[in-house]
Amino acid sequence: xxxxxxxxxxxxxxxxxxxxxxxxxxxxxxxxxxxxxxxxxxxxxxxxxxxxxxxxxxxxxxxxxxxxxxxxxxxxxxxxxxxxxxxxxxxxxxxxxxxxxxxxxxxxxxxxxxxxxxxxxxxxxxxxxxxxxxxxxxxxxxxxxxxxxxxxxxxxxxxxxxxxxxxxxxxxxxxxxxxxxxxxxxxxxxxxxxxxxxxxxxxxxxxxxxxxxxxxxxxxxxxxxxxxxxxxxxxxxxxxxxxxxxxxxxxxxxxxxxxxxxxxxxxxxxxxxxxxxxxxxxxxxxxxxxxxxxxxxxxxxxxxxxxxxxxxxxxxxxxxxxxxxxxxxxxxxxxxxxxxxxxxxxxxxxxxxxxxxxxxxxxxxxxxxxxxxxxxxxxxxxxxxxxxxxxxxxxxxxxxxxxxxxxxxxxxxxxxxxxxxxxxxxxxxxxxxxxxxxxxxxxxxxxxxxxxxxxxxxxxxxxxxxxxxxxxxxxxxxxxxxxxxxxxxxxxxxxxxxxxxxxxxxxxxxxxxxxxxxxxxxxxxxxxxxxxxxxxxxxxxxxxxxxxxxxxxxxxxxxxxxxxxxxxxxxxxxxxxxxxxxxxxxxxxxxxxxxxxxxxxxxxxxxxxxxxxxxxxxxxxxxxxxxxxxxxxxxxxxxxxxxxxxxxxxxxxxxxxxxxxxxxxxxxxxxxxxxxxxxxxxxxxxxxxxxxxxxxxxxxxxxxxxxxxxxxxxxxxxxxxxxxxxxxxxxxxxxxxxxxxxxxxxxxxxxxxxxxxxxxxxxxxxxxxxxxxxxxxxxxxxxxxxxxxxxxxxxxxxxxxxxxxxxxxxxxxxxxxxxxxxxxxxxx
Amino acid sequence: xxxxxxxxxxxxxxxxxxxxxxxxxxxxxxxxxxxxxxxxxxxxxxxxxxxxxxxxxxxxxxxxxxxxxxxxxxxxxxxxxxxxxxxxxxxxxxxxxxxxxxxxxxxxxxxxxxxxxxxxxxxxxxxxxxxxxxxxxxxxxxxxxxxx
Numbered sequence: 001x002x003x004x005x006x007x008x009x010x011x012x013x014x015x016x017x018x019x020x021x022x023x024x025x026x027x028x029x030x031x032x033x034x035x036x037x038x039x040x041x042x043x044x045x046x047x048x049x050x051x052x053x054x055x056x057x058x059x060x061x062x063x064x065x066x067x068x069x070x071x072x073x074x075x076x077x078x079x080x081x082x083x084x085x086x087x088x089x090x091x092x093x094x095x096x097x098x099x100x101x102x103x104x105x106x107x108x109x110x111x112x113x114x115x116x117x118x119x120x121x122x123x124x125x126x127x128x129x130x131x132x133x134x135x136x137x138x139x140x141x142x143x144x145x146x147x148x149x150x151x152x153x154x155x156x157x158x159x160x161x162x163x164x165x166x167x168x169x170x171x172x173x174x175x176x177x178x179x180x181x182x183x184x185x186x187x188x189x190x191x192x193x194x195x196x197x198x199x200x201x202x203x204x205x206x207x208x209x210x211x212x213x214x215x216x217x218x219x220x221x222x223x224x225x226x227x228x229x230x231x232x233x234x235x236x237x238x239x240x241x242x243x244x245x246x247x248x249x250x251x252x253x254x255x256x257x258x259x260x261x262x263x264x265x266x267x268x269x270x271x272x273x274x275x276x277x278x279x280x281x282x283x284x285x286x287x288x289x290x291x292x293x294x295x296x297x298x299x300x301x302x303x304x305x306x307x308x309x310x311x312x313x314x315x316x317x318x319x320x321x322x323x324x325x326x327x328x329x330x331x332x333x334x335x336x337x338x339x340x341x342x343x344x345x346x347x348x349x350x351x352x353x354x355x356x357x358x359x360x361x362x363x364x365x366x367x368x369x370x371x372x373x374x375x376x377x378x379x380x381x382x383x384x385x386x387x388x389x390x391x392x393x394x395x396x397x398x399x400x401x402x403x404x405x406x407x408x409x410x411x412x413x414x415x416x417x418x419x420x421x422x423x424x425x426x427x428x429x430x431x432x433x434x435x436x437x438x439x440x441x442x443x444x445x446x447x448x449x450x451x452x453x454x455x456x457x458x459x460x461x462x463x464x465x466x467x468x469x470x471x472x473x474x475x476x477x478x479x480x481x482x483x484x485x486x487x488x489x490x491x492x493x494x495x496x497x498x499x500x501x502x503x504x505x506x507x508x509x510x511x512x513x514x515x516x517x518x519x520x521x522x523x524x525x526x527x528x529x530x531x532x533x534x535x536x537x538x539x540x541x542x543x544x545x546x547x548x549x550x551x552x553x554x555x556x557x558x559x560x561x562x563x564x565x566x567x568x569x570x571x572x573x574x575x576x577x578x579x580x581x582x583x584x585x586x587x588x589x590x591x592x593x594x595x596x597x598x599x600x601x602x603x604x605x606x607x608x609x610x611x612x613x614x615x616x617x618x619x620x621x622x623x624x625x626x627x628x629x630x631x632x633x634x635x636x637x638x639x640x641x642x643x644x645x646x647x648x649x650x651x652x653x654x655x656x657x658x659x660x661x662x663x664x665x666x667x668x669x670x671x672x673x674x675x676x677x678x679x680x681x682x683x684x685x686x687x688x689x690x691x692x693x694x695x696x697x698x699x700x701x702x703x704x705x706x707x708x709x710x711x712x713x714x715x716x717x718x719x720x721x722x723x724x725x726x727x728x729x730x731x732x733x734x735x736x737x738x739x740x741x742x743x744x745x746x747x748x749x750x751x752x753x754x755x756x757x758x759x760x761x762x763x764x765x766x767x768x769x770x771x772x773x774x775x776x777x778x779x780x781x782x783x784x785x786x787x788x789x790x791x792x793x794x795x796x797x798x799x800x801x802x803x804x805x806x807x808x809x810x811x812x813x814x815x816x817x818x819x820x821x822x823x824x825x826x827x828x
Numbered sequence: 829x830x831x832x833x834x835x836x837x838x839x840x841x842x843x844x845x846x847x848x849x850x851x852x853x854x855x856x857x858x859x860x861x862x863x864x865x866x867x868x869x870x871x872x873x874x875x876x877x878x879x880x881x882x883x884x885x886x887x888x889x890x891x892x893x894x895x896x897x898x899x900x901x902x903x904x905x906x907x908x909x910x911x912x913x914x915x916x917x918x919x920x921x922x923x924x925x926x927x928x929x930x931x932x933x934x935x936x937x938x939x940x941x942x943x944x945x946x947x948x949x950x951x952x953x954x955x956x957x958x959x960x961x962x963x964x965x966x967x968x969x970x971x972x973x974x975x976x
Contacts, residue, residue, distance in 0.1 A: 635905060636858065636907070639932055640858075640861050640932075641861065642954070643861075643862060643953050644859070644861035644862055646954045646955075646957070647865045674954075675954065675955070678932070678954050682932065682933065691933065692938070695904065695941075696937055696938070696941050700937040700941070704935060
């Protein structure tokens with residue numbers, strides 16, 4: 001609320017002025033006092049917006065009151081109007097104005113004159129208040145801003161610094177003022193700053209630049225703006241605003257890093273899914289990691305001898321780094337007891353300065369000149385297998401968390417690789433072992449038969465040569481002993497049976513004649529409980545078993561044909577293979593082999609394949625996504641640029657003088673080159689990711705691809721689509737497109753075909769693709785060849801989409817690729 | 829000085845009245861480089877008024893609703909919804925507009941699709957650039973003849 005204070009010792013005057021002012025300013029508060037000291041007191045308390053002051057007053061005259069008001073910080077800006085009852089001479093007026101008053105009025109004063117003066121006073125007061133308010137706001141903004149601000153003059157002397165800047169420099173405003181820029185910055189920094197300040201002063205325009213602080217390495221976006229002097233029109237000083245962009249910078253760097261990591265992981269995973277020499281792939285992986293992280297050495301150790309020793313199996317070394325692999329072939333863990341302990345407890349051995357590590361580890365690392373180290377354990381099937389390590393020999397390297405996370409992922413991938421390798425080796429080993437055992441068995445059986453024959457012969461002889469009785473008996477015993485020991489020593493369970501036929505000659509039961517020890521172990525049946533007994537008595541319910549044992553056995557006896565099959569034996573939780581063959585009239589033998597281990601390994605392999613498949617499919621998705629982005633970027637940036645260039649060149653061509661043939665020819669060459677560039681960009685984009693596929697769908701995309709293919713290769717490729725491809729989802733569309741692309745690439749590279757037909761139909765709610773050519777025909781060994789990675793890619797993709805892919809070929813009669821894909825749920 | 833200004837303004841007003849740009853054109857292309865070049869050329873035709881320049885299908889549809897243009901110069905491949913969407917919109921709403929597709933991908937599949945969706949013309953951005961302006965000029969002429 002606006003307030004006006006009137007100070008006058010004459011009560012009547014006071015009343016008069018009060019009523020006059022009240023009448024004129026009904027909304028204002030009019031304060032009245034009768035003495036100077038009282039007036040000063042009220043003025044300080046109420047801070048009125050204007051003061052009307054009488055000069056002649058008994059306690060303290062108006063000049064004194066005015067002087068005192070002027071000397072107070074708060075009352076100083078209040079405009080004062082002197083009012084006097086007598087005719088004042090110019091001396092009085094000068095004295096009054098010198099004491100700080102706004103104006104001097106002497107009576108008689110016209111009402112309007114007074115009001116006009118009061119209005120002027122109020123206006124001045126309002127303007128002063130508004131200025132003060134804006135200054136306060138401005139100061140507040142500067143001080144509360146998160147940005148650093150300061151002002152320097154043209155000689156780089158500090159004129160002002162906001163709180164943020166003072167805090168950063170640890171100074172007070174007073175300490176800052178008059179200091180020079182070079183007091184806080186290096187000569188070089190000052191030099192750069194000076195140049196920029198000069199540029200700003202000359203151009204009169206602000207400049208922006210990014211800047212890294214020498215103080216703490218933080219990044220700032222600096223704005224230098226000139227402060228133009230309103231009189232000289234020159235920039236006498238420069239304001240500097242620095243916004244801290246360290247976080248943004250860091251985010252950008254982190255993004256860049258994570259992008260590179262992704263690329264590395266993709267490449268590593270790709271090597272991992274790639275077929276070919278295991279050792280080469282592993283060395284490639286180490287090289288990739290080494291080149292990415294820039295360390296001295298990357299290596300893999302594998303344990304052996306039940307984990308008592310370890311040895312260096314793969315190694316990659318940076319330039320000028322001495323390989324260590326040959327020196328590290330047999331390290332007993334007993335000389336580095338802390339090694340495995342730390343790996344197990346902390347999940348890694350990791351140090352920027354190896355002197356922090358236990359002494360036994362230092363002893364091993366120091367001779368190799370290692371300064372920093374990071375080692376991660378490799379576990380295969382939850383068992384410690386070995387470790388992946390990184391050495392730095394040149395400096396003390398800091399391992400950041402991102403990097404360690406990345407290495408952990410890489411270690412996991414390497415673990416899976418070893419797991420797969422182990423499983424594959426195991427399978428090989430087991431199948432070898434099985435073959436060996438089967439051979440042994442055959443040999444024993446042969447011997448068994450021979451001894452039986454010998455036995456029968458002897459029996460014949462017995463009837464005629466009673467004289468030789470004693471001798472025969474001995475021989476018989478020897479033979480029997482031999483036979484029995486063989487029989488018992490066979491590791492596979494062996495049993496001899498006699499079939500029981502019903503009155504129609506159909507198999508109804510069988511009787512156990514002989515079994516070996518292994519049989520007892522494998523079936524849980526005791527020899528003494530079953531010999532001479534019927535199977536239906538020994539194993540009640542056998543006649544209803546889904547394996548249909550009696551019928552199957554009977555078949556062997558009746559037909560004389562051997563059979564073999566695999567069977568899971570629930571009570572002992574074991575897999576076994578069963579071989580049945582006829583031995584004599586109504587007799588048959590069974591051999592049960594325990595194949596549980598093999599079966600389990602097979603399951604493991606299947607599991608691991610499934611994981612690989614999922615990983616491969618995922619990688620494929622990632623690659624597809626990346627290709628889309630790259631294609632889009634190339635189109636947006638380069639494609640448009642080339643088109644714009646073309647437009648400009650064609651404009652230019654029209655402007656050229658017709659008589660200058662040389663220029664015209666040159667311009668035409670440029671135009672042709674731009675056309676070629678354009679075409680090339682479009683080809684690259686559409687190879688990466690055909691836009692048609694996204695804009696128009698699979699059918700158009702395939703048609704376009706096939707017509708381009710025909711143009712490019714001279715092949716006649718026909719496309720027949722008998723399925724509404726608009727119905728399938730994008731994921732499947734992309735997969736189909738890529739598979740056909742891959743298949744046609746294979747045809748072009750290997751088939752030497754002149755015709756290809758592609759048909760797309762539906763069969764059993766699945767999408768069926770057939771790509772058939774009339775080329776040389778793929779050979780069986782080509783299919784399995786590691787070079788046909790494309791085919792394997794198709795196969796894996798199809799399997800991951802509830803389908804399959806089959807390839808077949810006949811020499812000279814072409815190749816057919818058949819692919820089935822699940823239509824529903826075909827997204828991962 | 830003041831009088832001069834006034835005179836100048838009146839002269840402009842006069843010329844505006846005489847050659848009033850009555851051919852409203854929208855240019856839809858995500859590349860500023862291309863838009864600038866198209867606009868630069870189209871503006872040389874004196875009855876043409878470029879009422880909007882848009883960078884994706886949504887902006888384009890909005891601009892069509894707002895300005896009811898006579899001609900749309902449309903790019904196919906744009907981020908966030910391709911020109912195909914714009915054609916679909918125009919066909920569905922039976923908007924009266926001459927659509928000229930100007931694309932970097934002058935392939936038959938796109939051409940067929942665009943005509944199927946009611947596009948009136950289809951040009952290659954790189955090689956048939958001049959034809960586009962000849963066409964716009966022709967359309968502009970025939971419109972002003974119709975108007976008079």
